[in-house]
Amino acid sequence: GDSVTQMEGPVTLSEEAFLTINCTYTATGYPSLFWYVQYPGEGLQLLLKATKADDKGSNKGFEATYRKETTSFHLEKGSVQVSDSAVYFCALRSGGSNYKLTFGKGTLLTVNP
Amino acid sequence: SQTIHQWPATLVQPVGSPLSLECTVEGTSNPNLYWYRQAAGRGLQLLFYSVGIGQISSEVPQNLSASRPQDRQFILSSKKLLLSDSGFYLCAWRDFEGTEAFFGQGTRLTVV
Numbered sequence: 001g002d003s004v005t006q007m008e009g010p011v012t013l014s015e016e017a018f019l020t021i022n023c024t025y026t027a028t029g030y031p032s033l034f035w036y037v038q039y040p041g042e043g044l045q046l047l048l049k050a051t052k053a054d055d056k057g058s059n060k061g062f063e064a065t066y067r068k069e070t071t072s073f074h075l076e077k078g079s080v081q082v083s084d085s086a087v088y089f090c091a092l093r094s095g096g097s098n099y100k101l102t103f104g105k106g107t108l109l110t111v112n113p
Numbered sequence: 114s115q116t117i118h119q120w121p122a123t124l125v126q127p128v129g130s131p132l133s134l135e136c137t138v139e140g141t142s143n144p145n146l147y148w149y150r151q152a153a154g155r156g157l158q159l160l161f162y163s164v165g166i167g168q169i170s171s172e173v174p175q176n177l178s179a180s181r182p183q184d185r186q187f188i189l190s191s192k193k194l195l196l197s198d199s200g201f202y203l204c205a206w207r208d209f210e211g212t213e214a215f216f217g218q219g220t221r222l223t224v225v
Contacts, residue, residue: 105156
């Protein structure tokens with residue numbers, strides 16, 4: 001079945017540090033890939049997405065590239081801010097399962113001033 | 114534009130009491146609807162999804178049930194809550210032709 005594995009947290013960084021959160025997946029067909037962000041006490045918000053191999057999703061300074069050869073979709077940001085502190089979820093929607101969304105367990109990021 | 118409403122935002126219920134959480138979507142037709150649970154310190158667990166009125170798929174056996182009485186209404190229920198039902202419940206929708214899902218603000222359920 002479909003699965004998403006993302007790096008265990010928590011991740012603690014200083015402001016302006018470089019961020020990488022690793023995400024790898026297993027899926028049937030050609031999945032669409034997503035990163036969602038959850039701020040404290042809130043629901044999930046879509047951060048970025050990529051729907052085919054080699055696509056790069058980007059938003060708010062975050063980027064992730066759909067790597068089919070390594071089945072990965074790592075999230076990166078060159079310079080994090082305190083306001084980026086949140087839980088980040090990698091997710092996929094498999095072409096073999098048109099309705100289901102599969103999420104990773106989430107990575108808590110804390111950015112200190 | 115499309116919006117999703119989920120209520121209540123917080124709920125404290127005694128063990129053995131019933132539960133009803135409601136989610137409605139506006140501005141779209143025939144959406145795919147989802148209920149997720151997020152337990153403390155854990156990731157998102159898909160509980161139910163629905164591709165149409167009266168069509169419910171359950172992902173895990175549990176003390177909960179879901180119903181979709183109208184196209185844009187999705188209800189999560191329980192006849193008797195357990196302590197282990199505590200968590201953060203999230204409703205989401207996805208357009209049939211779309212890729213990403215959109216989430217409600219969540220309900221924090223504490224069973225005491």
